Amino acid sequence: MAEKFHTDLEQLRKETLAMARFARNMLSDSLLALMNEDIDAAKEIVSRKMYIRDTTNALEERAYLLIAMNQPMAKDMRVIACTLKIIAGSERIGRYGKDIANMVKHIRGQPNFMQPLPIQHMADQVIAMIDDTLAAYETENLEKIAGLSFRDDAVDSLWHSIFRETLTFMMENPKTITRSTYYIMVARYLERSGDHACKMAENIHYMVTGERIEIK
Amino acid sequence: MSTEAIIQTENLNLWYGDSHALQSVSMVIPKNRVTALIGPSGCGKSTLLRCFNRLNDLIDHVKIDGKILLDKEDVQGPATDVVLLRKKVGMVFQKPNPFPKSIFENIAYGPRVHGVRDKNVLDSIVERSLKHAALYDEVKDRLHDSALGLSGGQQQRLCIARTLAVEPEVILMDEPCSALDPIATAKIENLIEMLKKEYTVIIVTHNMQQAARVSDYTGFMYLGKLIECGKTTQIFEHPKEELTENYITGRFG
Numbered sequence: 001m002a003e004k005f006h007t008d009l010e011q012l013r014k015e016t017l018a019m020a021r022f023a024r025n026m027l028s029d030s031l032l033a034l035m036n037e038d039i040d041a042a043k044e045i046v047s048r049k050m051y052i053r054d055t056t057n058a059l060e061e062r063a064y065l066l067i068a069m070n071q072p073m074a075k076d077m078r079v080i081a082c083t084l085k086i087i088a089g090s091e092r093i094g095r096y097g098k099d100i101a102n103m104v105k106h107i108r109g110q111p112n113f114m115q116p117l118p119i120q121h122m123a124d125q126v127i128a129m130i131d132d133t134l135a136a137y138e139t140e141n142l143e144k145i146a147g148l149s150f151r152d153d154a155v156d157s158l159w160h161s162i163f164r165e166t167l168t169f170m171m172e173n174p175k176t177i178t179r180s181t182y183y184i185m186v187a188r189y190l191e192r193s194g195d196h197a198c199k200m201a202e203n204i205h206y207m208v209t210g211e212r213i214e215i216k
Numbered sequence: 217m218s219t220e221a222i223i224q225t226e227n228l229n230l231w232y233g234d235s236h237a238l239q240s241v242s243m244v245i246p247k248n249r250v251t252a253l254i255g256p257s258g259c260g261k262s263t264l265l266r267c268f269n270r271l272n273d274l275i276d277h278v279k280i281d282g283k284i285l286l287d288k289e290d291v292q293g294p295a296t297d298v299v300l301l302r303k304k305v306g307m308v309f310q311k312p313n314p315f316p317k318s319i320f321e322n323i324a325y326g327p328r329v330h331g332v333r334d335k336n337v338l339d340s341i342v343e344r345s346l347k348h349a350a351l352y353d354e355v356k357d358r359l360h361d362s363a364l365g366l367s368g369g370q371q372q373r374l375c376i377a378r379t380l381a382v383e384p385e386v387i388l389m390d391e392p393c394s395a396l397d398p399i400a401t402a403k404i405e406n407l408i409e410m411l412k413k414e415y416t417v418i419i420v421t422h423n424m425q426q427a428a429r430v431s432d433y434t435g436f437m438y439l440g441k442l443i444e445c446g447k448t449t450q451i452f453e454h455p456k457e458e459l460t461e462n463y464i465t466g467r468f469g
């Protein structure tokens with residue numbers, strides 16, 4: 001029985017990782033669609049939300065069943081606890097991707113700013129944080145998430161700077177208010193996605209070592 | 217461990233003939249707490265338990281060295297009165313083993329052996345012991361019926377009441393629920409929780425969920441050695457030793 005449980009647990013972990021990477025791609029693709037103002041690509045990203053919703057429910061259900069049927073302990077219990085957090089965090093990241101994709105149609109054709117915002121740069125930072133977090137979940141190599149706290153500070157600074165710059169643009173040229181407002185939301189979603197990566201990383205650290213740390 | 221120790225072993229070794237059944241076991245049993253001993257069959261849990269009230273004396277070819285201290289006194293010493301020791305350290309076994317006598321007599325037996333003759337005193341000991349074992353309400357109208365007419369779970373609680381009648385300090389339980397159904401098991405587990413207010417309980421169990429539910433401290437044994445001992449929450453959430461981890465996650469045993 002224990003062998004079947006461990007096989008099932010390993011399978012759950014693999015599928016959770018696949019779902020998490022699917023959600024991560026929704027976020028990175030949505031940024032690409034936003035930068036290119038590509039409405040068709042954005043539509044396709046929005047349609048992926050059904051998969052995220054269904055997979056989240058199915059994976060969670062399987063995790064609960066594994067707990068109910070096997071009363072896992074020690075590392076096994078920590079893997080399931082962490083997996084549930086990875087599922088929840090990834091679902092949020094995927095939904096932010098969908099939300100950003102939804103904005104493309106509203107932004108397209110709106111007057112642009114005098115100079116570009118560092119949105120793509122911020123997105124690259126956040127996506128790299130998510131990638132390293134998921135790699136740590138896969139390999140249990142904690143070095144991947146060792147510097148996450150500093151990287152999250154950098155992302156937070158970008159969010160504040162984009163917010164301030166966007167305000168300036170709006171004051172200088174009220175015609176950019178629509179685009180600016182959406183961009184503030186995009187930056188906010190990216191900042192939140194970085195936080196989700198940190199939260200997932202805390203849980204991965206707990207999964208591997210049994211000790212709790214705080215990444216902020 | 218922060219609380220006061222009631223039992224302490226130091227470098228305890230035990231041989232059954234040539235077989236080295238306990239190897240340098242040093243552990244502390246805190247007072248008024250529940251300590252669980254877990255480990256695969258034959259790892260020495262029951263042997264260790266039986267050291268605490270010298271039940272191993274009854275087995276031929278047993279050799280023991282090292283120290284077992286109860287209230288800081290050496291249990292193995294020549295000055296130890298074994299009858300008194302077993303009064304202080306009571307035991308409940310895997311299979312309920314009531315005497316083929318009435319419920320009342322089962323409990324009055326121990327106090328009588330220790331010299332209690334007064335009927336009123338015996339009455340109050342029987343009532344108090346049954347209440348402590350959460351059995352009184354179920355049997356108060358048939359105290360003089362045979363104990364063998366009780367259900368398995370009731371018989372086991374009777375055995376616990378019988379142990380409590382001589383006012384022990386420590387209660388040893390060797391797989392006390394393995395012959396019981398889940399409802400009777402739950403009643404014994406609730407009882408263990410109540411007992412620790414006044415007594416120290418040491419329980420051997422194969423059921424790891426039970427160890428996790430009822431105990432404050434857990435010791436994991438393997439091939440005669442105490443591999444790890446600590447707070448139950450720590451042992452079941454993040455054990456320090458890989459062997460413990462592998463055992464409690466069902467990777468062997």
